[in-house]
Amino acid sequence: MKHRAIKRRNVVIGIGATAGAAATGGIALSAQASTGAAPAQTADAAQALAFDKDAYTELITTVTTDDGDKEVTYHFWKAITYVAKPVDEKYQSLNVSVPVKIDGKAVDASDAPILLANAVGGYMPSSVADAEGVGGGGAGAPGGGRSMAVNQLLALAAGYVVVEPGARGRTLKNADGAYYGTAPAAIVDLKAAVRYVRANKGRIPGDTDRIVSAGTSAGGALSSLLGASGDSTLYASYLAELGAADASDAIFATGAWCPITDLEHADGAYEWNWGANKLSDGTTVDATVSRELRAAFAEYQASLRLRRRDGHGLLTARNYDDYLVTQYLQPSATRYLAALSDDERVAYLADNPFITWRSRRATFTWEDFLAHVGARKKDAPAFDTFDLSSPENNEFGAGTTEARHFTAYGARHDTSGVGGSRVASDIPEKLDLMNPMHHLALRNPGRSRHWWIRLGTKDSDTSHTVSANLAASAAGLGDNVDHRYYWDEGHGANTDPADFIAWIAEVTGHREK
Numbered sequence: 001m002k003h004r005a006i007k008r009r010n011v012v013i014g015i016g017a018t019a020g021a022a023a024t025g026g027i028a029l030s031a032q033a034s035t036g037a038a039p040a041q042t043a044d045a046a047q048a049l050a051f052d053k054d055a056y057t058e059l060i061t062t063v064t065t066d067d068g069d070k071e072v073t074y075h076f077w078k079a080i081t082y083v084a085k086p087v088d089e090k091y092q093s094l095n096v097s098v099p100v101k102i103d104g105k106a107v108d109a110s111d112a113p114i115l116l117a118n119a120v121g122g123y124m125p126s127s128v129a130d131a132e133g134v135g136g137g138g139a140g141a142p143g144g145g146r147s148m149a150v151n152q153l154l155a156l157a158a159g160y161v162v163v164e165p166g167a168r169g170r171t172l173k174n175a176d177g178a179y180y181g182t183a184p185a186a187i188v189d190l191k192a193a194v195r196y197v198r199a200n201k202g203r204i205p206g207d208t209d210r211i212v213s214a215g216t217s218a219g220g221a222l223s224s225l226l227g228a229s230g231d232s233t234l235y236a237s238y239l240a241e242l243g244a245a246d247a248s249d250a251i252f253a254t255g256a257w258c259p260i261t262d263l264e265h266a267d268g269a270y271e272w273n274w275g276a277n278k279l280s281d282g283t284t285v286d287a288t289v290s291r292e293l294r295a296a297f298a299e300y301q302a303s304l305r306l307r308r309r310d311g312h313g314l315l316t317a318r319n320y321d322d323y324l325v326t327q328y329l330q331p332s333a334t335r336y337l338a339a340l341s342d343d344e345r346v347a348y349l350a351d352n353p354f355i356t357w358r359s360r361r362a363t364f365t366w367e368d369f370l371a372h373v374g375a376r377k378k379d380a381p382a383f384d385t386f387d388l389s390s391p392e393n394n395e396f397g398a399g400t401t402e403a404r405h406f407t408a409y410g411a412r413h414d415t416s417g418v419g420g421s422r423v424a425s426d427i428p429e430k431l432d433l434m435n436p437m438h439h440l441a442l443r444n445p446g447r448s449r450h451w452w453i454r455l456g457t458k459d460s461d462t463s464h465t466v467s468a469n470l471a472a473s474a475a476g477l478g479d480n481v482d483h484r485y486y487w488d489e490g491h492g493a494n495t496d497p498a499d500f501i502a503w504i505a506e507v508t509g510h511r512e513k
Contacts, residue, residue, distance in 0.1 A: 084243025227254030268297030384410030456489030
C-alpha cells in the first residue's frame with residue numbers, strides 16, 4: 001500500500017466557544033499517580049470530564065489507500081485532558097479525529113468503530129499535545145506511534161473515529177527527582193483514556209462499545225494489556241487517584257504489533273529463541289547465563305499448559321521450534337514468495353537456498369531460519385540486565401530510584417552495586433499490573449474477545465514466543481485471534497494496515513452508511 005502522509009489545508013471552520021481550552025490542553029487541575037477502577041464521581045468531576053462536541057477544528061487531509069487517494073474532511077479535537085486530577089497534562093491528554101466528508105460525500109460516524117491508537121515506544125513518555133492533526137502524536141523511542149500513523153489515516157478514510165491518547169513514561173521526573181511515569185503509569189493512563197471515551201457515550205462520536213486499541217513495541221504490549229485486563233479491579237486505586245471517569249475501561253478488540261511484554265519471563269524466552277545467535281560484533285553471550293535462562297523458560301512454558309493452535313497437544317519448550325516453523329514461519333515465507341513475480345522468486349530463492357519451494361509452499365528448518373536472521377540484537381540477559389541498564393529496568397524504577405531488578409535471577413546476579421540481591425516487595429504486584437498473560441490466565445471476563453497480533457520474522461527485540469504465547473492463551477479461551485508474522489521484516493513492521501482496517505469492520509460488524 002502506498003501512503004502519502006498528511007496533505008493538509010489550513011481550513012478552520014466552526015470552532016466552538018470552548019475550543020481554545022480544548023485545543024491547548026483542556027481541563028487544568030492537579031494530581032498524583034496510581035492503579036485501576038474509579039468509584040462514583042462528584043457532579044463537578046463528571047462535568048470536568050464532559051466532552052465538548054463543539055470544540056473542534058475542521059481539517060482536510062489526503063490519504064492514499066488501495067483504492068486511490070481519498071480527501072477526508074474531519075473534525076479535530078486537540079489535547080483534551082482525560083482525567084480530573086492529572087499528574088502531567090502534556091501526557092495525560094488525547095486527540096479525537098472524526099471524519100465528516102470523504103471525497104465530498106457526507107459521512108455519519110456516530111456509530112463507527114473507534115480506533116484507540118497509542119504512540120508509546122520503549123515505555124517512554126508519549127504526548128499528542130503538539131500534534132496538528134490525525135497521526136501527529138509521537139513517542140520518545142523507536143517503535144512507537146509515528147511509524148504506525150498509517151493505521152490512523154486509513155481508519156479515518158474508512159469512516160472510523162480515531163482517538164490518540166498520550167501517556168506518561170518511564171523517564172519522567174518531578175522537581176524532587178522522583179520518577180512519576182514508571183510502571184504502572186502508562187497502562188493506568190491508557191485505561192483512563194478509555195474510561196473518558198466510554199463515559200462520553202452520546203457526546204463523543206463513534207460507538208463507545210466498539211473501541212479497538214492499537215500499538216507497537218511497548219505500545220503493542222500496552223495495547224495487549226488493555227485488551228487482557230479490561231475492568232480488572234487491580235487498577236482501581238490508581239485510577240481513582242487520577243480522577244478517572246466512572247466508566248468501564250474494557251475494549252472490544254486489540255491490535256498489537258511486536259509486543260514487548262511478559263517481561264518477567266522475557267529473558268528466558270529470549271535465550272530459548274536467540275541463544276544460538278551471536279551478537280552483531282561476532283561475539284557470543286555468556287553461555288552459562290544463556291543456558292540457565294533457557295532452563296527457566298522451559299519451566300515457565302510448561303506451567304502455562306497452553307495448547308498448540310494446530311491441535312497437536314501442549315505447547316512446550318521442546319516442541320516450540322517446530323510449532324513456530326509450521327504454524328507461523330513457513331506460512332509467512334510462503335505468502336511472501338507467492339506474492340513475488342516468477343523472476344523475483346527465482347532470484348530470492350537463489351539468494352536463500354535454505355528454503356525449499358515445492359508446490360507453491362516454502363519449507364525450511366528452525367536452525368536454518370536462525371542462521372537466516374543472523375545477529376541477535378540483545379545481550380544476555382536481554383531485559384533485566386545485571387547492571388540495571390535496560391529500559392525495562394527503568395520501567396520498574398520507583399521514587400528517586402531510576403532502575404530496579406524485576407526478576408530474582410537479575411537481582412541475584414546484580415553487578416550495579418545498588419540493585420540488591422532481591423527484588424523489592426512491590427515488584428510482584430507491578431508485574432501483574434503490566435503483564436497481559438496474568439489477566440488471561442485468570443480468564444478475565446472483561447477482556448477483549450478479538451485479537452490482531454503481528455511480528456516481523458527478523459525481529460530480535462524479543463522472543464517470537466512472546467506473541468505466540470499471547471495468541472495461544474487468548475485462543476485457548478475461545479477468543480478470535482488473527483496472528484501472523486511478516487517475512488523478513490524487523491521490529492515495528494506493519495505491512496498489512498489495510499487488512500487491519502478491514503478486520504476492524506469485520507469483527508465490529510460495521511457497515512458504511
